[in-house]
Amino acid sequence: MSAPRTGIQLAACLLCLSGVPALPAAEPPRRPAEEDVARRVDAALLRSLGVHEPLPPPVDDVTFLRRVSLDLTGKLPRPDELRQFAADKDPGKRLKQIDRLLTSEDYAVNWGRYWRDVLTYHTPASGNYLRWELFNSWLVDQVRRNRSWGEIVTALVTAVGVNDECAPVNYLTAQFGNPVEIAATTSRVFLGQQLQCAQCHDAKAEPWKREQFHEFVAFFGRAKLVQHKDVSGRGTPYAIEGRENGQYQMTDKKDPSHLIDMRPRFLTGEAVSPEAPDAERRAALARLLTSPQNPWFARAYVNRMWTALMGWGFYASVNDLGPHQTPQCREVLDLLAAEWTATGYDMRWLFRTLTLTQAYQRALRPQPAASAAPPPAVCPSRLRPEQIFEALVRTLGFDERDKSIPAPAPSASPAVARHTGLRHMVYMAFRVDPSLPAEEVHGTIPQALLMMNSVLVNTYVAARGKTYLADALAQGRSDEEIVRGLYERTLARKPRAEELDLCRRYLAKVGNRQEALEDVFWSLVNSTEFVTKR
Amino acid sequence: MTPPNVYTRRELLGRAGCGLGLLGLACLLHEEGMLGTAAAAGLGSRALEPMAPRQPHFPGRAKRVVWIFINGGPSHVDTWDYKPALARWDGKSIREFDPTFKNTTGFFAKQVGALMKSPFRFTPRGRSGKMVSEIFPHLGEHVDKMAFIHSGYTESNNHSPALFMMNTGFPRMGFPCVGSWVTYGLGSESRNLPGFVVMSDPKGRGLPKGHAANWGAGFLPGVYQGTHLRPTGQPIDNLVRPAGETDAAQRSQLDLVKRLNELHQERYAGEAELTARIESFELAYRMQAAAPEAMDLAAEPAHVQKLYGLGDPACDHFARQCLIARRLLERGVRFVQIYSGGMENQRSWDGHIDIKGNHTQFAGETDRPVAGLLTDLERRGLLDETLVIWGGEFGRLPIAQTGAKPGRDHNPHCFTAWLAGGGVKGGVRYGESDEVGYKAAVNKVHINDLHATILHLLGLDHKRLTYRYNGREFRLTDVAGEVIHEILA
Secondary structure (H helix, E strand, O other), rough: EEEOHHHHHHHHHHHHHHHOOOOOOOOOOOOOHHHHHOOOOHHHHHHHOOOOOOOOOEHHHHHHHHHHHHHOOOOOOOOOHHHHHHHHHOOOHHHHHHHHOOOHHHHHHHHHHHHHHHOOOOOOOOOOOOHHHHHHHHHHHHHHHOHHHHHHHHHHHHHEEEOOOOOHHHHOOOOOOOOOHHHHHHHHHHOOOOOHHHOOOOOOOOOOOHHHHHHHHHHOOOOOEEEEOOOOOOOOEEEEEEOOOOOEEEEEEOOOOEEEEEEOOOOOEEEEEOOOHHHHHHHHHHHHHHOOOOOHHHHHHHHHHHHHOOOOOOOOOOOOOOOOOOOOOHHHHHHHHHHHHHHOOOOHHHHHHHHHHOOOOOOOOOOOOOOOOOOOOOOEEEOHHHHHHHHHHHHHHHOOOOOOOOOOOOOOOOOOOOOHHHHHHHHHHHHOOOOOOOHHHOHHHHHHHHHHHHHHHHHHOOOOOOOHHHHHHHHOOOHHHHHHHHOOOOOOHOOOHHHHHHHHHHHHHOOOOOHHHHHHHHHHHHHHHEEEOO | OOOEEEEEEEEHHHHHHOOOOOHHHHHHHHOOOHHHHHHHHHHHHHHHOOOOOOOOOOOOOEEEEEEEOOOOOOOHHHHOOOOOHHHOOOOOOOHHHHOOOOOOOOOOOOOEEEOOOOOOOOEEOOOOOEEEOOOOHHHHHHHEEEEEEEEOOOOOOOOHHHHHHHOOOOOOOOOOOHHHHHHHHHHHOOOOOOEEEEEEOOOOOOOOOOOOHEEEEEEOOOOOOOOEEEEOOOOOOOOOOOOOOOHHHEEEHHHHHHHHHHHHHHHHHHHHHHHHHHHHHHHHHHHHHHHHHHHHHHHHOOHHHHHHHOOOOOOOHHHHHHHHHHHHHHHOOOOOEEEOOOOOHOOOOOOOOOOHHHHHHHHHHHHHHHHHHHHHHHHHOOHHHHEEEEEEEEEEOEEEEOOOOOOOOOOOEEEEEEEEEOEEEEEEEEOOEEEOOOOOEEEEHHHHHHHHHHHOOOHHHHHHHHHOOEEEEEEEEOOOOOOOOOHOO
């Protein structure tokens, strides 16, 4: 199974590191003004929803800052940022804040992690098949450089080389180089099309024929997984290389012993020659995937990002934009997809546009019941696992590298370890497929026990040691000052009068001041609000 | 700040529900029919109280399941599938018996030996006279309770895919296991314990291949995944509240959380559902007390401990797990799975080397405890409603795997499993393997059929127990599966 590394592979690898040639654009991408598109989106949204009742009011500054910070950077705003933002009289401060966040390192890290999880959530691949850290940092770097989504997808599907050198190859090796798995993920994530059901049968309910799926798979039919020998103690990494010849074959349903050669053909009918080598096949697929004429590429991405930011999607599932599904507010989706395509798939442009809409900047509305019309506003969703971890870091004020805190990952978590330490503990407990709709994310007992009883939470909500509460008490602050501080720190807002009142009564009831304040802190960390984006 | 909304009845209920837990609140909302159209369609209750007991599709004979997973692949011809003809074929090439035999059937293509008779003596047991291997002196007493399936077959000869196949119906990772489907379908009778519990080898021999994916919920909501009791140390992470914290203190903290959440919900209509969906504090709180109580075997009288084999160094570890299983089932847990053995080779029933020594050891670890469990369940009147399953991920070949002490290699073409208890006809056998036990031959049973039968015994129609994921309705049995009516009581 092992093969020596060849010069050709290294050359191919350099190519993928330096970036594949950009889309053959006849003219430089037009860049529609975000503010203008945001206004048109808002108008189209209200038209589509036929909203008659009064609209939700604009969200207050402090809630907006928490929402947009979590969405763009995955982190809570710090108390001083909150106060500064609330006090800022500049009418353009929200736009300025969005731009600050979009150029921050945290933005790149947050969305790099998001894509890492989307692309690898379902794989049981061990470290030899999936160089998790390398793949993550490559994705973070793509976001940091605001590389076009078309170029990123091209790099992923055309990658060649060894996976501990050439990061995007991990997209393929993490799926064991299996063309069927890779094709299914590629169509699901990049096109929002569920082809894999057609792998086995032509179901009446499925829009795709079995043959169409296997023709799609054939684009990967000459990509070969190769295991490498252990070189200088780095394990046995895997590579993807081109196969000299051979055809991907589909089993004949009438005679299972008979296999049929499949010619690579895209869903819209374009085919490449059966003689085409691996590189040509996959380059052709990348062109077809990312072509402005492809009806699904931009829609799948726009629907996914809208869902992540708004808490509800045009389509119920980001995985399924199939022909048998009817989207909500089609006009809005079409508008955004067309304008985003015109930018050359500029990821930052879409974030800027979406966060500038009035829809995004209105007060929260609850999730609509299944099949009911969505609100022209954001719906709550539970934070993603690393957003929860970052929120804990900021709120509790601990050092991630603190080895004195035990970090057992729940034993019911998947077999493959990804992170280490405290981050691993929290990540594994809250781990969830980022492609899952918000209303399908459920709490579990290991999560509750971690938040209630873990040494981590209980050490840092305590009023002794090097903790926030211990400091606050040592500085001689009043109960009310401390409770206000805890609210800012934990929920990124001020306590309301009735909440202050409840905490005051609680302190009086418990008697022991230190203990009661610990309880308040603990309770805020354990509130629903703490783990939700709102 | 926006002025407070006019209270809806739901919000008033939330306010009035000071003494109710979050789950209680959700339950109350459900009972009051306050959850709108989703609840009316039967979806709301599952979304809010995913573990609430639910009616089966039709009255099921079994209410709960304990699955003794014979991890590594038990050899059917050395345990329950008596093959006298194998003595005649002993020493002959399997190609004389079956010219289509391929070296790739097993795992070790270069250690293919001749057909090999069982090293164990078989004797007739029970009224049914079932021939049973000498390695099961205690379990042999219970054959009249068991329905044997001798014609099982699977799709992979490799441990992980075969374990996934047996647990989820698919030879790949990422699908819900039987325990998850069952708790999704029926909820749990316990409000204080997880509905689906898994125990693995406590003797440091590792987890079954594929690890937690074997008790994962796949695309079902995470609440349906098996709760794995750690074999050493704290059985459940963070189960013990921090040192020095009293129950009363924690209760008071949780009540404060509840009040804070309620204040929040008064302001934001429609968030009771969100809270109920993503929080599990009340169950977690109750579990802190209930789980250690359920696992405290000191509460069991000496004669019961002895019945399971506690204190016997050969089987004490498995006896404890079987007794914990009974205590969990008694307390309303829906599904318990116990793995015998750890990882592959000599750490489980994976007898590549020295089948005699391997199976003698692992049968010795489990025979008395499982027999004790059957006796105890019966004495307590629980067996009628408890489905007991014994089986592994595949069988083993009737040929020797060559070596200093002969072993047997993997055999995906044939295995034996037995069912007993709730709704199962005792003392019967279904299906047959061929003369030497190489392949399932008569009334072959696919794993989809076995799964369909397990669900049927619980009152669940395997064709109606579905979950929509990725735009398609999924089932445990994919697009196949026939209930084996012949083994139903």
